Amino acid sequence: MTRLEHSTYLDHLRAESARFLAVLEGCDPEARVPSCPDWDAADLLWHLGEVQHFWEHVVRTRPEPPESYEEPERPSSFDGLVAFFRATHETFIGQFEKADPTDPAWFWSGNPAHQNIAHLARRQAHEALIHRRDAELAAGQVTDLPAALAADGVDEILDVMYGGLPPWGRFEPREQYAEFRATDTGSSVWVQLGTFSGTTPEGVERSGEPDQHVVADPGVPADLVVTGTASDLDAWLWHRAGDERISITGDDAVRTQVAAVLGQSID
Numbered sequence: 001m002t003r004l005e006h007s008t009y010l011d012h013l014r015a016e017s018a019r020f021l022a023v024l025e026g027c028d029p030e031a032r033v034p035s036c037p038d039w040d041a042a043d044l045l046w047h048l049g050e051v052q053h054f055w056e057h058v059v060r061t062r063p064e065p066p067e068s069y070e071e072p073e074r075p076s077s078f079d080g081l082v083a084f085f086r087a088t089h090e091t092f093i094g095q096f097e098k099a100d101p102t103d104p105a106w107f108w109s110g111n112p113a114h115q116n117i118a119h120l121a122r123r124q125a126h127e128a129l130i131h132r133r134d135a136e137l138a139a140g141q142v143t144d145l146p147a148a149l150a151a152d153g154v155d156e157i158l159d160v161m162y163g164g165l166p167p168w169g170r171f172e173p174r175e176q177y178a179e180f181r182a183t184d185t186g187s188s189v190w191v192q193l194g195t196f197s198g199t200t201p202e203g204v205e206r207s208g209e210p211d212q213h214v215v216a217d218p219g220v221p222a223d224l225v226v227t228g229t230a231s232d233l234d235a236w237l238w239h240r241a242g243d244e245r246i247s248i249t250g251d252d253a254v255r256t257q258v259a260a261v262l263g264q265s266i267d
Contacts, residue, residue: 004152006101006118009125010093012149016128017089020048021082023135029078033138035240041138042078048131049085055124056092059117063104096121109164123160126153133240150230151185157237158189159214161266169198171211178212178250178258179222180237182230190215190222193257210260224250224258237262 004012029042036044050072057069075081099105101118113119129145130153136142145153158180165171173194180189196211227247228236235241248255 003122004148006121008148009118009121010096012125012146013096013121013128014093016125016132017048017052017093020128020132020135021045021085021089023132023139023141025082027135027139031138033134035134035137035238041135042081044131044134044138045078045081045085046074048128049081049088051127052085052092052124053088055120056088056095058106059092059095059099059120062099062117063106063115065106096124109160110167111164114160122152122156125149126156129153129234130238130240133235133238137240144229145231145234147182147185147230150234151182151187153234154180154182154187154230154237155189155214157234157266158191158212162261162264163191163213165196165213166198168200169196169206171196171213173213176223176251176254176257177215177218177220178224178226178254180233181225181227182233183227184229184231187230188217190217191258192218193223193254210257212258212261222250223254224248226258238266 024041024045027041029040031041033039033041033044039047053072054066054069058066061068072084075084096117099117101116101121103117104115105117105120107114107119107123129149133142133145171194173192176193178191178193180191182188191212192215193212196209197207199205225248226233228245232241232245236243236246
C-alpha cells in the first residue's frame with residue numbers, strides 16, 4: 001500500500017492533535033472515555049501529552065535509545081494539563097519539522113524499517129488520530145476519520161501493531177487469507193493467517209498462538225472479507241467502533257482466528 005507523504009503525516013499530526021485538544025477543552029474533565037474505561041477525559045489528555053513528550057525526546061536525541069528520558073510530573077489541574085499539552089505539542093512537532101525523514105531514530109519494534117523519522121511521524125499521526133476519536137467518544141461528538149489517513153491506518157495497525165514478530169518468535173503461515181477492504185478509497189490490506197511460537201527472553205514457552213501478518217495480494221480469493229469505509233475499518237480495528245458499520249463475510253473458522261488476533265489489547 002502506498003504511504004502518504006512525510007509532510008502529509010505531519011499535517012495530520014498537527015490537525016488531529018488540535019482537534020483532540022479542542023474537544024477535550026470543551027469536555028467535562030471527569031467524563032469517562034468509553035474506549036479506555038479506566039480513564040476520564042483528564043487522564044486521556046495527560047496520556048497523549050506524555051506520549052508526545054516521550055517521542056519528542058526520542059526525535060531530539062536520535063538515534064540513541066531513550067535511556068536518558070525523564071518522565072514529566074503530571075499537573076494537578078485540568079488547566080495545567082491543557083497548558084502542558086500545548087507546550088509539549090509545540091516542541092514535539094518542532095522537532096519533527098527540523099528532522100530529515102531518513103534520519104535514523106529508535107523505535108520499539110526493533111524492525112530496521114521502522115528505525116527512522118519517517119516511520120515515527122507515521123506512527124504518531126495515527127496515535128493522535130485514534131486518541132482524537134477517544135476524545136470525541138468522551139464528549140459525545142464523534143466525527144469520521146480522514147479517509148486517506150484512515151486507509152493508511154488500516155495497514156499500519158495490521159502491519160505494525162498486530163503484525164510484529166520479535167526476534168525470538170517464529171510465524172508458521174497457513175494458506176488462509178483475510179482481506180480488509182475500504183469501500184470509499186478502493187484500498188485493501190491482506191493478511192495471511194498462521195500461528196506464533198517461540199521462547200521469550202524470560203524462558204516462557206509460547207506455542208501455536210493465533211497470528212497473522214500483512215502480505216501482498218496473494219492472487220487468490222480471500223477466506224474472509226472485512227468491508228467498510230476506511231474510517232469505520234480503522235476505528236473498528238482499534239476497538240473504537242462496533243460491528244454495526246462493518247460487513248464480515250467468509251469462513252467461520254477464519255473469522256474466529258482473526259477475532260482472536262484482533263481481540264488483543266493495543267491501547
